[in-house]
Structure formats: C-alpha cells, structure tokens
Amino acid sequence: MNNPAQLAEGRGTGRSAAQIAATIFRRHGIIVAFVVLVVILALSNQFFMTWNNWTNIIRQTAINGVLAVGVTFVILAKGIDLSVGSIAALSGAVAASFVVTPDPVGIGMALVAGIAVGTVMGLFNGACVAWLKLPAFVVTLGTLSIARGLVYIFTDGRPISNLSPEFLWLGSGYLFGIPVPIIVLAVVFAAGWFTLRHTVFGRHVYAVGGSPHAARTGGIRVNRVVVMTYMVSGLLAGIAGMILTARTTAALPQAGVAYELDAIAAVVIGGTSLSGGRGTLVGTLMGALIIGTINNGLDLMGVSSYYQQVVKGLIIIAAVSLDVSRNR
C-alpha cells in the first residue's frame, strides 16, 4: 500500500529549480502564456499598450467572457454547448424588439424577455440531453440552427435598429467611469465563481462532471443538475446577446455567428477538462482574455481576419492537446 503521507513528504524535499518552474507552469501556465503574449505584442506594436486599446480588448472580451462563463458550467458537467452564439442573437433580437423608438415598450421588459428567451433555449438543450438522453453535441448543434432560424423568422432577415438610448447604454455607456459591458462581465464572473466554489449547486456540477455514476449513488439528482447547467449557459447567452446588440446599435440577423467557438476555446484554453469535473472560472476568464488579446494583436499587426481564424484554430488544438496530456 502506498502511504500518501510519505509520498507527499518525499515530493516536498529536494526539488530542483526546474521542477519548481515546471510546477508553476502546470498550475499557472495560462498566466505565463498570457504574459508572454502581452510582451510580444507590446514589443511589436506601439499602440498595443495604450489605455484605449486595453479598454477595447476588455470590452471585446466582455461578450465572449460572459458566454464562456456559461459554457464553463456545461463543460464542467461533462456537456458541451454549441448553441450560445445563435441563442445570443435570438435573445438580442427579441430584447431589441421591445426598445425600438419612437415608442419603446421599455428596457425592463426588454431585459426580462432577452434573459427568458436564452434560459428557455437552454432548458430545451438540457431537456434533450438529460431526459431524452441525446448526445449534447448533436442537440446543441441542432439548437444552433433552430435559434438562428428563429432569428431570421423573427427579424424577417432585416436588422432591428433605432433602439432606445437606455438600451444602447448597455453597450456603450459607463458606470463609475467603467464601460458597462466590463461591469456586466465582472458581475457575471463573480457570481459564477461564487456559485461554483461555494454553493451546493456548484459542488453538484463538479461531482456530476467528475463521475455521473458516483454523483447519482451519492444522491444527487444528476439530470436536474445537467439541465440547470444548460439553463445557466442559455441565460448568460441571453445577457451576452443584449450587450452585443447594444454595442452594434442594432439586432443583426447574422449577429454572433461562430461566437460559440471563441467561448469554448476560452474554456479549454483556461484549462477546463473536456471530460468534465475539472476546471476553474479563473482559467476561463484568462482564456477569454487571451483570445481577446490575440484577436486584437493580430488586428493591430494587420493580419487578415482569414488568417486570424487559422491561428485561433491552432491555439484551440494546442490547448486541447495540453488537456489530453494532463489526463494521461
């Protein structure tokens, strides 16, 4: 029998600098990668380190960050959600329809409707996955198409514009001198972090992702937890969709196309295991920042958006291979 106490002790003595560096990289590799990226970009472009540019990066990260927080819940519970980009567009369009000037219904109704639409779409995903036992990949791929189709039906394929100033404030306004989207991201992140770390639901998410069988044996209503993770993801997609609509000052039928890829990439780059049960929201936030910084940096360097997609894809594959090697 291995005595773990002795093992731990053995590990604590006589560690070389290389081992310590390796440990730091394994635990905080994401931060190291981020710093390296920032240094490279700062050296290669004089505009990169300006205040304006950073506000821009974080503002762009806000939407992806909010989506990625939701997707983190789903992936931690061993699922996947490909539908968040389409759900965001649908929520944004529905919310926008309540605030069209000259006679808007009201921003309160718009927010409630946008969040409700997202949550209901998440409930649909969760119900298909948990109760009908359909594969999450296929279900959410279907919802990606369904929600996008609903956007076109709802908007008749045309932008919904002339939105009320209160609504546009969500995208371009400031609160205490900080851009509103950044505040929204901060609140969503803090709430998600607290939920995963300090609540019964958060613990259930980790348990279900770590071992659905053991979670069930331990008395956890696994299906319920799974459904709730998709609802969280849908709800946050709704919030992201409204910020997106406000930022672009109109609900565009093609809004948020392929946003799910950046969100999933942020989660995976942030170290959350695609096999579930392991990962943190801090990692996800770092992952979202890295993607935002890469996008921004490539823009500044004049790399075409076609190449940007190639680069991002390579980074996702590299991140997944790291996850796989960690599991071995």
Add this chain to the structure above:
Amino acid sequence: MKAISCSTRSAGFSARGGGIIYVSHRLEELFEIADTYTVFRDGEFIETGPIAALTREELVALIVGHELHTHTHSERGADARPMLEVEGLSVRGKVRDVSLTVAPGEVVGLYGLMGAGRTEFLDAVYGIGPRDSGRVRMAGRDLPPGRPDLAIRNRIAMVTEDRKLSGLVLPAPIRHNISLSILGRISRFGVLRGRAEKALSADLGRRLRLKAASDQMPAAALSGGNQQKVVIARCLSSAPKLLICDEPTRGIDEGAKQEIYTIIDDFVAEGGAVLMASSEALELLQVCDRIAVFKKGALVRIIPRSAANQQNLLHEVS
C-alpha cells in the same frame, strides 16, 4: 500497513526441481500452492514456517499484527421487527421475484456465483439500478424505484461494487467526496458552510482511520483500501440505518479488509443493519448473521450463520 506473504513451490514447476517465491495477499491461493510461508509487515520480517502448521485465521492475525476479534453477536436481530422489507423484487432478465427482510442489528449476506443477480438486486433496492416489479420498504415507508436520493433520505446508504466508477468522484478532493450526500445539511440557502464541511470530513476521517496527507487531495491519489474508506465515510455521513455493501473488500489488502469488518461490526452494534454481497464465502461467514444464496437471479435459500459453512454454501450455488 504492508502485508506480504511469500511461499515456495507450485505443482508442476517445483516437481521438476524449481523453486518459486510467490507474493500475494490472496490467502486462498497461498494455502493451495505454498509449502512454507513468510510474513512481512511494515517493511519488517515477521515470521516464517510451514503453511500446514497454521490456520487461515492465524495467518491473517500475523499479517494484520493483532488478534482478530471474533464476532460474538450470534443470531442478532432474529426477532426484531424488520427494518428493510423487500417483496417480490424483479429485474428483467436479472432478478426473479426476490423477497428478503433485514432487521436492525443484523448483517445479511448475499452469496452466489458471478451473474447470479446479487449486484442487480442491491442496485434495485437502493435505486441506482432498474426495478421492474416488487416493493421495497424501509422502516415501513415505500421507496419508489430509481431514486437513490430518497433512499438516502430514508436512511439507506450504499457502497457500490465498483468504487472507481460509481463510488468516488475521483478528480474531486477527499473532503468533497465525503460530504457529497449531505451538502444540503451543511449549507444555508444553498451556500456551503466551509467549517461544517471541514469538521465533518475530519471527524469521519479520524473515525475510519483514513490515511491521507490532507483531505484536499484528490480521491484518485489514495490506495484501494483508503479509497474504500472514503466511500464508507460518505455513506456514514448521512447517518444511515441500513448500509448496503456490494463486494466492500474487493481489491484491498488484508489489513484494510479487517478494518472494514470492524467498521461494519461497530455500525451493527449501534443498531444499524447491513445487507452485503460478496463472492468470498469466508468473508460472509465471518461477518453475517444470515446468508441468502442467489442462483440464476433467484433467492434459493437463506442459511443462518450457525448452519452455514463453505461446503454447503458452495453446494447451494452450484
């Protein structure tokens, strides 16, 4: 605690003049093939001698390092009101019309060959496996099928057959595994009370003599015996009255096995009831008051411990 038993000789090979040093904690094997035994414990040489000179119990005592306490509670709970009542339970293709009761203070064993339906029966009683017909009543209350959460609420807990698959959340810390079933009780408005959880984990870890550097280590890092203790700690956390154990000592060493028997014994001494499946007849004979023999999905006979021995158990299943 490290226990190794070495022995020399195996039929064909040694007949040709070869010698074998055989290292195992599977005692049956040793009695079958060995001529002499040598016991090591905690890295030290303990004793050597001819294997014919001692009994299985004496060998176990040498390996474990202390006398085995023998169970004195013969025929416990024989006339108490049953705690668990199972009536006509069937699982399609696996279990046929099984009725069984377990009284407080009683250990009922399930014995049978592989595929005899023991695991399916236990899973159906607890609710993690399907149940096609039959009733399960705990302390007079009906339990619906497929609801392990309600089984736990009705004071049942289960140690499943495969601890790595269905017993533990392997990547999660030991502490989180222990508190898994009672998160509702150590939280307020859905927010966990960290101190209550820490105390719970420390208390159960001490009671079960769990060996781990810290309860923040992932359960995956523990040895088999200690992993099983974490599973049992999770079970005991909800203060159950009935403990269902499916092969509770599979793949763990002799020392941890004996500790688990002691835990079961203490649990029963405090008025708990145990329903336990095992494919080791000796284990059931050591621990149980009654042994229910399963054959091809049916319960063929219940033998009281006083009348049970390895021969008649084997006779019943084959």
